[in-house]
Amino acid sequence: MKKLGTLLLVASIVLALGACNDSGSNKRFLPPSTGPVNSLMVVMDTELWKGPVGDKIRDEFAAQIIGLPQIEPLFTITQLPPKVFKGTTTYSRSILYVEKDSTVLAHISTDAYSKPQKVAVITGPTEEIMIKNLDSLAPRAIKEFKAVELAEAQKRFSRSLSKDKALEEEFGITMDVPSLYKVGKREKNFVWMDIQIPKGTMNIIAYSMPWDSFENDSTFVQDIVRMRDSIGEKYIPGPYENTYMITEKAFAPYVFPAEIGGKKAAEVKGVWEIHGYPMAGPFLTYIVNDKEHNRKMILEGFTFAPSTEKRDYMFELEAILKTVNFEPQAPAD
Structure with a gap:
């Protein structure tokens, strides 16, 4: 079932990307993404979250921000089991989807379920391979998550700008x-x-x-x-x-x-x-x-x-x- 779940996730991302490239009436409607700025939705099995793979995610995505006088994380993480990742939970702006599966994948998609949105997908047959995939993808994922969060912050304050010259x-x-x-x-x-x-x-x-x-x-x-x-x-x-x-x-x-x-x-x-x-x-x-x-x-x-x-x-x-x-x-x- 996990294999099927992963394939469905990947297929939905591919379809979403394809729909975004279409024009006219074939273009798929995407709801606006949601969530506080600097929040990250991590979708993975709870037992996996409690183990070494979860530790690796916390080390990378909840790392201490340098330059602050106190310890604060890069992102505020909410962990969610895959079985409840549906409906409005898929509208989160920054998502990391992690699953143990025979498919080996380290991929980032844009606007898969909502817009603007970044979804990073990590899969692998063993925890060691999953951690290796996280190692390789984390720097780019953090960069892209931060970019979409910056854009959201700018969008929010652009509604009322100073006219001072x-x-x-x-x-x-x-x-x-x-x-x-x-x-x-x-x-x-x-x-x-x-x-x-x-x-x-x-x-x-x-x-x-x-x-x-x-x-x-x-x-x-x-x-x-x-x-x-x-x-x-x-x-x-x-x-x-x-x-x-x-x-x-x-x-x-x-x-x-x-x-x-x-x-x-x-x-x-x-x-x-x-x-x-x-x-x-x-x-x-x-x-x-x-x-x-x-x-x-x-x-x-x-x-x-x-x-x-x-x-x-x-x-x-x-x-x-x-x-x-x-x-x-x-x-x-």
Whole structure:
């Protein structure tokens, strides 16, 4: 029966993909996908979930997110037995289907049951083969799940966007910023927008640096810290005199290659703190190579939310920053 169940699942995915490629009246209607952002539906036998295969899934898909001050998982996982995977449960936006079966499969499909949706399917005759398939597919599955979740987050806040022109007027860029974010500080070459959240704030800042600000790869991380600390001292005060934002001294930030707004960039994740006062939180910075305007464009999101999970706050900030558009002409110096 498991073999039949797997074949039916694969067949339904193939049919769905084929229907999506048809035009006109043959095109299959797909309901909108559902679920909280950063949630993952894992469809697999409960006994399998409790064993090594389930452990592997948790290691990969519920891994700790780097750059947060507390342990939070990459995805919030809900496990569901295959026999109840029907009806509205198939509308989840991100799905991982895992089954022990003689068929060996490691595949990702798009919009199989709803839209937008990603469904990753893993099967194998033994737990060892299933774990091997998970090893090979997990990085791509995580990337595609995250992409569909980012798109969903952007869709949700795009319904009401800020009409403020501060970013365009200062830097010649635009971003899809929700209307609840307000510009709290604007100076030459610096814009700070924020929104009140329960117990804290979410913040977006933007500024530019000279093109040759980071010439030495061997000191790149130190230069980033020096840059952030100087900006924090100048523009981002703490609650008392002589207190201001700096990069947490205890741990160096993580740096990854990225692309944002169609340009190469460095993605920086870490924790900020207030010099001289016990406040801290996560930050996400993009250092964008804007060669056309001979500058490094710096876009950053940071959150202050003590005693609160911060994953989804930082995910919203990432979704906002990734809407940056460099098409408008940058203002002349």
